[in-house]
Amino acid sequence: MAFNKALLIHHNHAGKANRADTVGTATGVLAPAVGELVVVRTDEPGEGEALCRDRGEQFDVVFILGGDGTVHECVNGLASLQNPPLIGILPGGTCNDFARSLGLSPDVEVAARQLLEGHAVSIDIGRANDRVFTNFFGIGLISDTSQNINSNLKGTLGKLSYFISTLQTISNTEPFHYRMEADGKTMEGEAVMIYAANGRFLGTNSLPFAPDALQDGELDILIIHETGIPLLREILSHKPEGEWQPQNESISYFKASTLLLETDAPMPVDTDGELYMKTPAELSVLAGHLTFLTGDVY
Template sequence: MKRAAIIYNEHAGQANDHLSIEQIKAQIESHSFQLKLCPTSKPGDGERIAKEVGKDVDTLFIFGGDGTVHECINGVPSLQSRPNLAVLPGGTCNDFARTLGISMNLEEAIDQVCTGTTKTVDVPKMNDRYFLNFFAVGLIADTSENINEELKATIGRLSYFWSALQTVTNPTHYTYTLTSDDLHLTGEAVMILVSNGNYIGSIGLPAQHELDDGYLNVYIVKEGGLSLVSAWKEAKLNDQFDENENNLIHHQLKHLTLHVEPEGNVDIDGEDGGKTPVTITLGDKVTFCIPSESQ
């Protein structure tokens, strides 16, 4: 029997699935795992539990939303002996599970991660916090603050889109300074996004990023509104960026330091990341269970 544990948020959205944790446990154990249940009850539990149990198991399942995944990833890099990580979608958007190619159907997702293959993934680090999916200052961070929690509970990720639409019509403009090796950029922007995944709010990013290429994918958005939508769609359609497009700028960097004025709120993986300035590096690598090509 393979040793495993599952960290799960009992209050995650689970909008499309209604399996009990007992049913999830039974399905995982049918794949020759001996599974320990590790529920979270308050913020920070995911990181703490990952540190406590991660060293003693072969596979660490994470069932919940992107916030739960974010907490757990911060508990893994300190482990000398690290388990494979298996993400099971149980939240509102499940963006990193989407990036890994995992089904949004929970039963299918369990079979995929239990019988699939593995992939080593870059884990960026902002100051002293790791993240998997994205870092943002500007539109996305401001949007997260504007989400109506009652609406989110009712209609899920659509509330994120609605809040984004409200924000993008009147965005805050930030003066930024971004430095990396020989690169030194200054200007005004409504959003600076550093992406490691391919989805935000279940919306696909303009380009599909390799998860193990050793680069941070940096987007600088100078204006919101229709010009952003147009540039976003054009880049996504052509899978490349127009060199003459001034509103959506893209760089691949190994590290960066970012200052913005006024001081900006930071969003990492949909969670509060504090304030700028920040330094972002490729902090580590971890191994995730992913579907095989035949699944």
């Protein structure tokens, strides 16, 4: 696959420490297949989103080198365009969960070759209020875990820092009361976590959702009523052949294209690992809204 003009965005402080080497590796693979390759480094929050919104339509493809947070920022810029370019993700973060959902290798060089040799696929994007997300929307345990991550641990231990934070957070998680309307059906109750997924990976672990989760026009909704290590093990280790039916009564699972969510008090929301939103929230799916380059196994 060849392109006339491409933009490569990388965040100066995101993900792996050897950023210069990573950028060099990526450009070394991509440059021979691109007539004009523009490489831009972003330094401050919001720069990537503004760059994609203001200049995205000037390019045939935008390559995003970074983790899920960098992808989240850039996609929020690209999703607003009338004629968005193709999008290629080059994993440069800690977990790179959305890249994994697209069948891309966590190795930047391998992923770059996959982007040039793979397929362009229309992918669903989730919407939460006036923002979009690629991988997930979550409240409760998931957002508490993100808040508790030690930045020094994240830099040195990578994905292990997420699991350490999860274990530390589990014992301190308090249930909250929620009210929900999913595709017109109302429900309420107590939960420790509500997770609305578009992607199929969390913390590098595959989730028990269907292979077409990124193209089915629906979100996979998990309501975790109480937590513990056995509960997490069921979610993160189950590999379904058909539709997943949780065996643990503490898990409610269903699919929905629209979701209205309220909590008794505003709660922090985690979207793709980024914390800047609070409940209440109105969720929907932008079916096939953006086109991503994917790996051969997708």
